[in-house]
Amino acid sequence: MSRFETDMLAILPRLKRYARSLSASHADADDLVQDCLEKAFSKRETWRGENLQGWLMTILTNLNRNRLRRAVATPPMVDYEAAGGVEAGHEESDPLARDRIAAALDRLHPDQRAVLMLVVVEGYAYGEVAAMLEIPLGTVMSRLSRARRTLAAILEGGNIVEFRRNT
Amino acid sequence: MNTAPDSFSENELHAYVDGKLTPERRAEVEAFLADHPEAAAEVAAWRAQNEAIRAAFGTEPALGAQDRALVAGLSKGKKVQTRRFAIAAGFALFFLAGGGAGSLLTSALQKDAPVQIAQLLPEASKANYLIYAGERRHPVEVAASEEEHLVRWLGNRIGKTLQAPDLTAKGFSLVGGRLVPFAEKPGAMLMYENGSGDRVTVLIGVNSGHEGTAFRFSETDGVSTFYWADNGFGYAMSGAVGRETLLGLAHILYAQY
Numbered sequence: 215m216s217r218f219e220t221d222m223l224a225i226l227p228r229l230k231r232y233a234r235s236l237s238a239s240h241a242d243a244d245d246l247v248q249d250c251l252e253k254a255f256s257k258r259e260t261w262r263g264e265n266l267q268g269w270l271m272t273i274l275t276n277l278n279r280n281r282l283r284r285a286v287a288t289p290p291m292v293d294y295e296a297a298g299g300v301e302a303g304h305e306e307s308d309p310l311a312r313d314r315i316a317a318a319l320d321r322l323h324p325d326q327r328a329v330l331m332l333v334v335v336e337g338y339a340y341g342e343v344a345a346m347l348e349i350p351l352g353t354v355m356s357r358l359s360r361a362r363r364t365l366a367a368i369l370e371g372g373n374i375v376e377f378r379r380n381t
Numbered sequence: 382m383n384t385a386p387d388s389f390s391e392n393e394l395h396a397y398v399d400g401k402l403t404p405e406r407r408a409e410v411e412a413f414l415a416d417h418p419e420a421a422a423e424v425a426a427w428r429a430q431n432e433a434i435r436a437a438f439g440t441e442p443a444l445g446a447q448d449r450a451l452v453a454g455l456s457k458g459k460k461v462q463t464r465r466f467a468i469a470a471g472f473a474l475f476f477l478a479g480g481g482a483g484s485l486l487t488s489a490l491q492k493d494a495p496v497q498i499a500q501l502l503p504e505a506s507k508a509n510y511l512i513y514a515g516e517r518r519h520p521v522e523v524a525a526s527e528e529e530h531l532v533r534w535l536g537n538r539i540g541k542t543l544q545a546p547d548l549t550a551k552g553f554s555l556v557g558g559r560l561v562p563f564a565e566k567p568g569a570m571l572m573y574e575n576g577s578g579d580r581v582t583v584l585i586g587v588n589s590g591h592e593g594t595a596f597r598f599s600e601t602d603g604v605s606t607f608y609w610a611d612n613g614f615g616y617a618m619s620g621a622v623g624r625e626t627l628l629g630l631a632h633i634l635y636a637q638y
Contacts, residue, residue: 219456226448227441235438248451255455315433333399334434340401355392362395366426 218258218266222251225267228336232271235331236278238320246281250274268346271336275328275347318368326361329354389413394420398427498564498588499610503599505563506584506606506617509570513559514580514620521557521572531558535569539587541614546583546637548573551629553581563587563615573630581620581630585638588615596635598624607631611638 230247237243250273254261261269319327332343340358344351389410396402397410414421513520523531528545535558536543545555553573561570563586571583593611600606605627608617616638618631 216456219452222452223444223449226444226452230442230448231438231440234442235434251451251455255458311433312437315430315437319434330434331438334431335438340396355395358395359391362427362430365430366423369426369430 218261221266222254222270225270228267229270229274232331232336233274233278235319235335236274236324236327238316246274246278249277253277268342271332272346272348275332278328279324314369318365321368322361322364326357326364329357330361330365333358389420394424395427398424398431498586499594499608499615501564502584502586502608502610502615502617503597503601503606503619505561505568505586506582506608506619507599507601507604509561509584510580510582510604510606510619510621511602513570513572514582520580522559524557525555527557528555535560535571535585538567539569539585539614541585543569543585544637545571546634548630548633551626551633552576553630556580575622579620579622581618581622581627583634584615584617584619586615587613589613596631598628600624609635614638 226247229250230243233243233246233250234240237246250270253273254270257273319330322330328347329343332338332346333340338346340351340354344354347354393402393406393410397407402410414424523534525531525545532543532545538560545558548554552575554575556572556574558569558571561568561584563584566587568584568586571585572580573583574580588610590613594609596607596609598605598607603621604619605621605624606617606619607627608615610616616634618627618634620627620630622630
């Protein structure tokens with residue numbers, strides 16, 4: 215097994231976690247990780263041999279942005295094949311609270327969500343996020359700010375019931 | 382009064398929330414917040430968001446054999462079959478081999494464009510199951526003894542020549558059926574039962590003007606549901622009989638519609 219491969223396996227749990235934090239469903243997250251790994255292996259020569267994790271996170275963030283540009287927010291559905299691997303009851307958190315925050319995050323702009331997740335879930339420093347996403351530090355801060363304010367507004371409005379009619 | 386500065390940049394408040402300040406600076410921010418309830422409330426909301434996000438997404442998923450196989454395969458330069466393709470191909474094979482309609486291949490490939498009506502299927506079907514399968518005396522409106530009348534009546538209401546699928550090969554016989562509302566239109570519900578009293582319900586609703594979808598599975602509250610939409614109708618089958626049993630029954634249903 216090559217070092218590239220061993221390192222990749224070591225990073226994979228974090229990569230999967232990051233993908234889930236960006237996705238509306240585990241199935242979407244799995245697709246994202248798979249696409250990311252495929253891209254990483256195909257671009258293996260362009261990797262400069264340092265910070266594999268940051269490189270993978272960047273690839274995954276970009277793939278996610280492209281994906282969301284293509285498909286406008288399809289609600290999460292469990293595919294028959296995918297349902298087999300779903301670990302039921304694995305989530306330790308209150309499922310209602312989890313649904314609430316997940317639904318609110320699904321309404322964020324993907325760029326803002328990525329910054330928020332890299333900071334809050336993955337624990338990166340602001341400067342690291344800027345380097346990873348190749349954006350100025352000021353842009354990281356403004357995305358973080360917008361993400362938090364939007365999220366607060368969505369969560370505050372969470373007790374308002376929305377009625378939708380099929381037209 | 383304390384010695385806190387009378388304002389902080391918003392960036393510093395974010396850094397405070399994210400635990401990225403030095404202890405000295407953190408103490409200064411805290412002193413500032415003690416005097417500025419509005420800023421304090423905003424910061425508290427951001428902290429609560431962080432906690433909710435970490436509770437929901439903080440756990441690293443464990444690696445499975447599939448993950449290792451994926452990395453190993455890619456490392457050897459294999460072009461890995463994507464999940465989307467695998468599903469479409471798997472179903473096409475299954476149904477073509479089983480003599481089912483080839484149209485499923487088309488619908489499986491369209492799975493990335495699910496339609497609204499089809500999305501209502503699993504919840505509606507699960508509700509039917511939970512509400513009616515537990516009824517001892519009145520689970521259905523028209524019993525299986527009047528099967529011919531039942532299917533003609535329900536068929537007329539939903540605008541489809543209906544037949545009650547024969548599930549006896551799997552030990553399930555028709556209990557009967559009822560008219561149910563589905564997506565603001567009439568829908569047909571059929572109920573089946575096996576020798577040990579396990580019941581499954583079938584829901585058929587109108588999906589005209591919408592595309593078909595792939596064969597899908599959902600499971601909530603112990604109730605499993607298979608569903609799909611095809612040729613202007615949506616179909617769902619729910620039960621608490623376990624996924625494999627239900628899959629066997631759903632395949633028969635699929636083959637008959």
